[in-house]
Amino acid sequence: MKIRVVKEKCAGHARCWAQSPEIYDLDDEGYILDGDIDVPEGQERAAWLGAKSCPERALVIEDYKKDSAA
Amino acid sequence: MSTVPDHVPAELVKDFSYFTGPGMCPMRGGDPQGALAALHDGPPVFYAPNNTYDGYGTWVFVRAEDQRRVLQDAETFSSHRKIFEKALGYDLPTIPLEVDPPEHGAYRSLLNPLLSPKRVMAMEAANRARAVELIEGIKARGNDCEVMNEFAFPFAVGVFLEFLGLPQSRREEFLGWADKQFHGTPEERGEAIRTVIAFMQELVDLRRREPAEDFMTFVVQAKVDGREMTDKEAVGMGALLFVAGLDTVAAAIGFDFRYLAENPEQQEKLRAEPQGVVLAVEELLRAFPTVIMTRIASRDTEYDGIKIKAGDRISCPSMVANRDPQEFPDPNTIDLARPNNRHVAFAYGPHRCLGSHLARRELAIAMEEWLKRIPTFRLKDGVAPTTYGGHVFGIEDVRLAWGAAGR
Numbered sequence: 197m198k199i200r201v202v203k204e205k206c207a208g209h210a211r212c213w214a215q216s217p218e219i220y221d222l223d224d225e226g227y228i229l230d231g232d233i234d235v236p237e238g239q240e241r242a243a244w245l246g247a248k249s250c251p252e253r254a255l256v257i258e259d260y261k262k263d264s265a266a
Numbered sequence: 267m268s269t270v271p272d273h274v275p276a277e278l279v280k281d282f283s284y285f286t287g288p289g290m291c292p293m294r295g296g297d298p299q300g301a302l303a304a305l306h307d308g309p310p311v312f313y314a315p316n317n318t319y320d321g322y323g324t325w326v327f328v329r330a331e332d333q334r335r336v337l338q339d340a341e342t343f344s345s346h347r348k349i350f351e352k353a354l355g356y357d358l359p360t361i362p363l364e365v366d367p368p369e370h371g372a373y374r375s376l377l378n379p380l381l382s383p384k385r386v387m388a389m390e391a392a393n394r395a396r397a398v399e400l401i402e403g404i405k406a407r408g409n410d411c412e413v414m415n416e417f418a419f420p421f422a423v424g425v426f427l428e429f430l431g432l433p434q435s436r437r438e439e440f441l442g443w444a445d446k447q448f449h450g451t452p453e454e455r456g457e458a459i460r461t462v463i464a465f466m467q468e469l470v471d472l473r474r475r476e477p478a479e480d481f482m483t484f485v486v487q488a489k490v491d492g493r494e495m496t497d498k499e500a501v502g503m504g505a506l507l508f509v510a511g512l513d514t515v516a517a518a519i520g521f522d523f524r525y526l527a528e529n530p531e532q533q534e535k536l537r538a539e540p541q542g543v544v545l546a547v548e549e550l551l552r553a554f555p556t557v558i559m560t561r562i563a564s565r566d567t568e569y570d571g572i573k574i575k576a577g578d579r580i581s582c583p584s585m586v587a588n589r590d591p592q593e594f595p596d597p598n599t600i601d602l603a604r605p606n607n608r609h610v611a612f613a614y615g616p617h618r619c620l621g622s623h624l625a626r627r628e629l630a631i632a633m634e635e636w637l638k639r640i641p642t643f644r645l646k647d648g649v650a651p652t653t654y655g656g657h658v659f660g661i662e663d664v665r666l667a668w669g670a671a672g673r
């Protein structure tokens with residue numbers, strides 16, 4: 197499972213980090229770090245919840261079913 | 267009433283106003299946010315010919331998805347709306363609220379670290395102590411209180427003074443300005459704005475002369491795009507914090523406490539499980555937000571086939587998007603444990619509330635400490651608070667009682 201980070205959409209709500217700090221890291225201004233995120237096995241649910249909490253739709257979930265089924 | 271411009275088709279004009287429509291005028295026991303939820307049964311975008319305090323017409327964007335598109339597109343929809351011009355007789359842009367990208371980004375980068383989630387954690391203990399002191403004072407005085415004057419405003423102003431690095435001894439003075447600025451007559455408002463601007467100018471002068479470890483010293487010493495901050499910029503920043511960070515927090519506390527007073531079973535639930543407060547605060551921000559985002563079209567454009575002309579005002583009411591059934595299942599039901607609560611109380615896009623992380627903690631602290639210290643409370647003598655719509659929604663006269671008082 198992968199999270200595609202659409203950095204230019206991030207407005208620093210920090211909801212992803214509040215939801216799942218183990219997956220989502222913020223910079224000193226409180227905005228998401230640039231670069232897509234490879235979700236470690238077993239953390240799919242946390243990653244999914246964090247992505248779903250983004251008000252800007254800046255976090256796109258990719259390959260969720262495939263990986264979580266594996 | 268302003269006339270409807272030629273490019274607005276008659277079928278998109280709606281007799282609607284945040285000021286005079288049903289549920290918008292000040293009234294006891296009102297529900298101004300709920301009153302607007304029915305807009306979702308109508309067109310997603312419409313034109314209201316007289317919809318600002320100074321008589322302008324605005325487009326109203328109803329759906330969350332459309333508001334997101336508008337607010338993320340700052341190039342087409344500008345934020346420079348000259349809020350203070352009327353009161354001051356000249357334009358003094360509030361920063362960063364009325365500045366558009368790309369300039370906006372430089373100011374935000376400067377300010378973001380001061381109110382980042384991690385920075386806000388460092389303010390937690392002092393803010394909590396402030397809340398506890400106020401609540402203990404209320405308890406010592408008796409079994410009832412008026413939440414806005416005795417708790418919400420003093421708490422918000424106290425946090426604000428601490429953030430600005432000003433002594434708490436100025437609280438009464440600031441409370442007076444805040445009261446006039448937010449609840450006074452138009453003349454009183456103008457005067458309060460001028461007072462706040464003059465105060466911020468004095469503070470800028472002082473911190474240029476005598477630097478200290480505080481917000482204004484940071485601002486006057488900061489560089490934007492490699493140059494010094496001007497007085498006008500520093501004043502525009504300080505004044506905005508005053509306008510943005512007091513009434514909003516106080517109103518949210520007022521709406522939260524009213525809800526809890528009317529729903530004692532929810533009080534009990536949260537008392538038993540205080541870790542639920544964080545989600546409860548989010549849901550109450552969704553249900554009772556107060557801010558309407560206004561933008562001005564910077565060029566002619568078309569939105570889903572609707573012609574919008576440069577200079578048109580666009581209104582994105584957060585309280586309407588937050589009741590969008592396509593975004594929130596069962597939007598008019600308050601579910602304090604609502605999952606995936608992506609509400610727009612703090613806006614979308616680059617102008618996302620700079621103080622949102624602080625505000626969230628203020629609201630959670632207020633609710634946690636209140637529930638911990640005050641037993642089951644209710645509206646005193648059953649008198650409902652006064653609510654109102656308008657350009658920022660609000661609530662007044664939130665009288666609560668507990669124990670034997672005011673049954």
Ligand code: HEM
Binds near residue numbers: 362559
């Ligand atoms: C519950 C409390 C609050 C609510 C509901 C709220 C809401 C908002 C909203 C909706 C905006 C966007 C306005 C727009 O785009 O037109 C905004 C902007 C802003 N807020 Fe808040 N706010 C709150 C508390 C605070 C606090 C405590 C502070 C300061 C410490 C603050 C400082 C700001 C600033 C500086 C901006 C301008 C940001 C920009 O334009 O980039 N707010 N707020």
Ligand code: SF4
Binds near residue numbers: 205252
């Ligand atoms: S929730 Fe979205 S907008 Fe907020 S920090 Fe995370 S990615 Fe950015």
